[in-house]
Amino acid sequence: MQTTNQHPLRLTVLTPTRRLIDGVGCKAVHFPSSRGILGILPDHADLVCALGTGIVYFDTDNTTTFLTISGGVAQVTGKSVTLLADVAEEAASIDVARAQRALERARERLVGKGEIKSVDDVHEAMSAENRALARIEAATLHSAGR
């Protein structure tokens, strides 16, 4: 993922343990903030925002690449987008079967089959469901080669 090309917007995706994407030039970046999806084009105003759970996608010359992320913060300047995610995964490396199982587990917990003791457990199950959904969707989009 170390391509350099003409596009002025540089995307960097970092997690506490890995550097997923390092300064890839792209035409546009879309990522989930805590309040909905943001699309960033070059020369965007400076922005700092919290990240939500969902799919990041960015366009380079003629391909679109998908990632999933969950939690963290983003820093945007006119020339760069830096995503500091708690968790991030490239769509190409997602294990769909595992994500599907995680989704089923989360839904089981939500309908009350598992152990729900407090409101936190419900939130936890809901965010697990969201994470699983995002991963499945990213993998689907990736294999569809949108």
Add this chain to the structure above:
Amino acid sequence: MPANLKDLRTRIKSVKNTQQITKAMKLVSAAKFGRAQNNVLQARPYARALEKLVLNLVRTSRESDTHALLQAKENDTALLLVISSERGLCGGYNSNTIKAAVRAVDELVAAGKKPVVLCVGKKAFQVLSRKPLPGGVKGNKQVSLQEFTSNPAKFLSENANGVVQLGVVFDRPNFEFAQSIASAVETAFGAGAVGEVHCVYNQFQSAMTQIPVFEKLLPLSSGADEVEAGADVILEPSWSELANAVLPRYLATRFYQLTLEAIASEHGARMTAMDNATRNAKDMERRLQITYQRARQAAITRELIEIISGAEAL
């Protein structure tokens, strides 16, 4: 140098054995070092970027924007985290850390603080708990992670001017561990039970160089003098919500980064030390071999002379 042949033979054998051990240790730590180095290098960009973001955030704050972690506290208690290793045989790694820790205690005492020295990794604790430290700082207590994190404020007030070992086996990086320490420190700092948080650890440079550093972790300083304040940045959600999300994360990342640096430094130091030891053993073995061969030759010559002169006498 042992003179007779039998002694020499035993000595050569023992040097060879030592060499085999140091060589094995070198290989083991080389493998661990590779992993640790990779971890550090992968984690550094994130830590740097987050630090930059936090500084940015602090700079864009207005009068009304404050967060517990940014305010200076009226308290002389200063937590000093000393990160060393669990095992020895790593050259000057631990003794350098200890020296840096003693200097740090000295500095804190001189500034009128009451340091609480919290050791992670038993090697520094073994020395610091026995050594006379500046300002009458001493102690040799062990606390479990649980005891520390459940009530950090009480722990800190009980152990002012003390040396305490955190009862964890510190041999691999662990984000949960860093996070639990960070949240305990955050609680204590938020409650005003501690005025400053410092850390002594080894910054990883390469396998040959590790730099013991003494760093202030809290209160966060903005370094505002470098860049013009009030840069026009859109914040979403609000400043305080962002600060609440980012600052604890930053602290946890900071602690995690410290442990990564320390572990990579330890393996690097051990690898270098064991490499040197192996080379020394090889040198020594060669010298002993030469002495042995000379002694053997001398003995043969002597015996021959005895036989010949015996034969001539007949």
